[in-house]
Amino acid sequence: MDSVATVTLPQSEEPLSRLVRGDAAAFAEIVHEHQSMVFSLAYHFLHDRGRAEEVAQDVFLRLYRRLEAIKTREHLVHWLRQVTCRRAIDEVRKLPKAPATKLEDVAEPATEAENSDPFLTLRLQRVVASLPEDARAVIVLRYQEELELAEIAEILEIPINTVKSRLQRSLEMLRKKLQSWVGEKPL
Amino acid sequence: MNLLEENLRKALGRKPAPEGFADRVIAHARQQPEPAARRWRQLMKFAAKPVFRWAFVTAAVLLVIAAGVVHRQRQERLRAEGEMARAQVRQALRIASVKLNVARKKVRDINREAPPSQL
Numbered sequence: 001m002d003s004v005a006t007v008t009l010p011q012s013e014e015p016l017s018r019l020v021r022g023d024a025a026a027f028a029e030i031v032h033e034h035q036s037m038v039f040s041l042a043y044h045f046l047h048d049r050g051r052a053e054e055v056a057q058d059v060f061l062r063l064y065r066r067l068e069a070i071k072t073r074e075h076l077v078h079w080l081r082q083v084t085c086r087r088a089i090d091e092v093r094k095l096p097k098a099p100a101t102k103l104e105d106v107a108e109p110a111t112e113a114e115n116s117d118p119f120l121t122l123r124l125q126r127v128v129a130s131l132p133e134d135a136r137a138v139i140v141l142r143y144q145e146e147l148e149l150a151e152i153a154e155i156l157e158i159p160i161n162t163v164k165s166r167l168q169r170s171l172e173m174l175r176k177k178l179q180s181w182v183g184e185k186p187l
Numbered sequence: 188m189n190l191l192e193e194n195l196r197k198a199l200g201r202k203p204a205p206e207g208f209a210d211r212v213i214a215h216a217r218q219q220p221e222p223a224a225r226r227w228r229q230l231m232k233f234a235a236k237p238v239f240r241w242a243f244v245t246a247a248v249l250l251v252i253a254a255g256v257v258h259r260q261r262q263e264r265l266r267a268e269g270e271m272a273r274a275q276v277r278q279a280l281r282i283a284s285v286k287l288n289v290a291r292k293k294v295r296d297i298n299r300e301a302p303p304s305q306l
Contacts, residue, residue, distance in 0.1 A: 009251040027213065027216060028209065028213050031209045031212050031213060032209050035208055035209050035212075036201045036202065036203055036204055036205035037201060037305065038204075039202065039203075039204040039205070039208065040199075040200075040201040040202045043202055044199050049205065053204075053208060055207055056204065056208070056212075056217065057208070057211065060212045060216070061212065061215055061216060065219065066218060072289050095274055119192075120194060120198070121197060121198040122198075124194055124195060124198035124199075125198050126200070128195070128198070130243070139195065139199070140199060141200075143192070143195040143196045144199040144201060146196070163211065164287065168294040171191060171192070174191065174195070
C-alpha cells in the first residue's frame with residue numbers, strides 16, 4: 001500500500017480509481033487536499049470543533065471504503081460535499097432537541113461592530129448554526145463553498161426552486177435575527 | 188450581493204482542519220479492513236501474473252485429465268459389474284434348465300412305469 005510515494009490527482013476525466021487502487025499515498029493526498037472543505041462544512045453545521053472533526057473523519061473513512069466508486073475529481077468533490085452535509089444533518093438530528101441559539105444567549109461584543117468584526121463573524125456563525133438543518137445546508141453550501149443554486153440542488157437532491165425559496169427564507173431569518181444586534185444598520 | 192451575504196461569505200469561509208487531522212484520518216484508514224472489492228481485484232491482479240497464469244492453465248489441464256481418468260475408471264467398474272450380472276443370469280438359467288430336465292425325466296419315468304389301465 002505504501003509503494004507509491006506521490007500521486008497527482010487528475011484534473012479531468014481520468015478515473016481516480018486507477019490511481020487510488022490500494023494506494024495509501026493517493027488517499028493521503030485526497031485527505032490533505034479536501035480536509036479544510038470537509039471540516040469547515042461540518043463545523044459550520046455543528047459549531048463544535050470536536051464533533052466537526054468526528055464527522056469529517058467519518059466522511060473520509062467512508063471515502064476510503066468507497067474509493068472504487070469515485071470516478072473523477074469532480075465526482076470526488078461532489079461526493080465529499082454531499083456525504084458531509086448528510087452526515088452533519090444526521091449528527092444535528094442525533095443531538096437532544098436543545099432550544100435554538102438565541103441572539104440573547106450570545107455574548108455581547110465589547111466594541112462597536114464593524115463589517116470584519118470577529119464578533120460579527122462569531123455571531124453570524126452561531127446564528128447560522130441555529131437555523132433548521134435544511135436551511136443551514138443551503139446557507140453553508142452557498143456561502144462557504146460559493147456554489148450555484150443548481151449545484152446545491154444537486155448535492156441536496158432537491159428541486160432548484162426549493163433551494164431558492166430556502167435560501168430566501170434563511171436570509172430573511174438571519175436578517176431579522178441580526179437586526180436586533182446591529183440596530184438598524186443595514187446588513 | 189448585499190452586505191449580509193458579504194458578511195456570511197466572510198463568516199463561513201473555510202477553516203483549516205485541526206492540527207494533525209489528516210494524520211489521524213490516515214492512521215484510522217490503515218486500521219480499516221481492506222474493502223472486499225479492492226481485495227478481490229488485488230487477488231485477480233496477483234493471479235494475472237504469467238507464472239500464476241501458467242500455474243492455472245496447468246492446474247486446469249491436470250483437473251481435466253483427472254476427471255477423465257475418474258470417468259474411465261467408473262465406466263470400467265460399471266462394465267465389470269454388468270459382465271458379472273450377465274454371468275450370474277446365465278448360471279441361474281443353466282441351473283434352472285438342469286432342474287427342468289430332471290423334472291421332465293421323472294415325469295417320463297412315472298408315465299412309463301404306470302399300467303395302461305391306470306392311464
